Amino acid sequence: MRFTKFFIPTLREVPSEAEAVSHKLLLKAGYIRQLASGLYILLPLSWRVLNRINKILIEEMEKINAQEITMPILHPAEIWQITGRWYEIKEEMFRLKDRGGRDMCLGMTHEEIMTWLAAREIRSYRELPQIWYQIQTKLRDEARPKSGILRTREFIMKDSYSFDIDEDGLDISYNLHAKAYQKIFTRCGLNFYKVESDPGMMGGACAHEYMAPSSAGEDDIVICDKCGYIANVEIAKSVPQSMENDEWNTIEELFTPDKKSIKEVSEFLGVDTSLFIKSLLVVSLEGFILILLRGDQELHEKKLAKIIGQFRIAQSDEVLSHLNIEAGFIGPVGYKGTIIADASLKDGTFITGANKLNYHVRGIKPHLHFEADWHDIHIVKSGDSCAICKNKLIIEKAIEIGNIFKLGTKYSVPLNAVFLDNKGLEKPMIMGSYGIGPARIAAAAVEQNNDENGIIWHKSIAPFDIQILPLNMSDKKTIEISESLYTNLSEIYNSLTDRNMEVLLDDRNVRPGVKFKDADLIGIPLQIIIGERSLKNNYIEVKRRRTKEIFKISTTRTEAEIVKIYYETQ
RNA sequence: CGGGGCGUAGCGCAGCUUGGUUAGCGCACCUGCCUUGGGCGCAGGGGGUCGGAGGUUCGAAUCCUCUCGCCCCGACCA
Secondary structure, X not given: OEHHHOOOOOOOOOOOOOOOHHHHHHHHOOOEEEEEOOEEEEOHHHHHHHHHHHHHHHHHHHHOOOEEOOOOOEEEHHHHHHHXXXXXXXXXXXXXXXXXXXXXEEOOOOHHHHHHHHHHHOOEHHHOOEEEEEEEEEEOOOOOOEOHHHEOOEEEEEEEEEEEOOHHHHHHHHHHHHHHHHHHHHHOOOOOEEEEOOOHHHOOOEEEXXXXXXXXXXXXXXXXXXXXXXXEOOOOOEEXXXXXXXXXXXXXXXXXXXXXXXXXXXXXXXXXXXXXXXXXXXXXXXXXXXXXXXOOOOEOHHHHHHHHOOEXXXXXHHHHHHHOOOHHHOOOOOOOOOEEEEHHHOOOOEEEEEEEOOEEEEEEOEOOOEOOEEEXXXXXXXXXXXXXXXXXXEEEEEEEEEEEXXXXXXXXXXXXXXXXXXXXXXXXXXXXXXXXXXXXXXXXXXXXXXXXXXXXXXXXXXXXXXXXXXXXXXXXXXXXXXXHHHHHHOOOEEOOOOEEOOEEEOOOOOOHHHHHHHHHHHOOOEEEEEOHHHHOOOEEEEEEOXXXXXXXXXXXXXXXXXXXXXXXXX
């Protein structure tokens, strides 16, 4: 491709709204433009990147016998009403009516539609398993689109769905996807982790996410570099560091006038917050529950919701009317109802509210002075110990680039996706669903691979393989060599992409500096620099974008050498 | 949805506090010359009515009211 025939609108200055590195670089290097909040135009360069990623996706999906299909984006409400998600999902779903007044929605995911198809078409266990997938647009009215193409309202997704006769079958489909995903992200050159995750609203029992570490990420992942435990903070378990403390062997009331928060009391008494019990009254559907956390810990609301269902923190007047004490001075001793306590409180001696205005009480020992149901309900903090091996945990930010879910029968039962097994019994299909965001792969790749000059693409997903930079377009020899290299290289097969070498020839009549700057910005892995200075000595230069290494290649026998350097480029 | 910030030429910005020539600068763009190893130089030129609406005023980019849009933090995220 010739630069003058290809639309690459690079910028000198980045629009001020861009914050994330990938957002800035993709704008500056002429890959994307914003249409509105959360809506992006993918210009020719990024469309080429996306297509390369999609090709990898297709290849790896075909290897696990997944079949590509495509489904409508516009859905009738009815199917979503049957599974209940029409009502569960709120503003995030784009809804509209057709001319007949029928409720419709734009697809944010395709479990319903895929299951609808399976329900109609599959009768027998002989037709199972099936894995169907598509690479197609999804629409979600995100509360807050952000960071360029990392979180948008309209995006392309590779989503696949497996249908099996039983749990064992699902395990196989799930593991096939896990393997395929591993290969996909590896082939894309990403640094990533597979982490345990919360199945959330997708339902189902088991889920993993693929996370590309990056400061632009929206998720926090917890890593133990000793035993390999790794999980999303949403479900991660940990053992908070504990303070040794044997001094308080008797119970003593402490006068703490107007000191209500743990922080205030801790400062007032000069005692570390980890030696306090934080008491929180919450209101669940079954009534009041007292929640206990160590003073230095925060409540993980999702963990608690899994135990007690929907709840909210009690208002201060509710605390007063239920316990007859002001909110800042409540404690577990003598509490009559249900108590749920974080496991970090199991051992030790603590200070807590005395259930008496302006007093706290010291020397409280769990089991001795109160009992509780023990659970892990705190948010993992960096420095906590691994729940498995006690090693110190690390927390890292990451971009979610893919996920896999075991759905079970959550969709097949309501949509009546059933089959007859080999005994003639009707059974619901056991399902899984699996997603990858190709644009997020691209953005994560940019986040992980860039320098002060611009993007550095991995060979497998770069928009072009090689870029030729003729430095002086009015020099005959330069043109001659450039054109011949351009033609010859374009005819060489590239086994990495299963196409011929894709070469970008910068045939613009601009100064060398402009070409150098743009080439580095755009980030094609290999640059061929053709300048009069080197031609005089019968060589050209081949430069690796990532390492800035320069190879001097004789003007005879050049193509073979260049291809060799290409394959050896990281 | 809560909190904060910002809308002046394609991009980056100044002007606004204290209303008053024809709204300004850099980059980009167009023409010509020149130049060709890291966004080169010189000369000439085109482009905005100040996000929108209403109001105050002799007079509004500037003051007031409403409104739309974008970004960031948080909540949310199937």
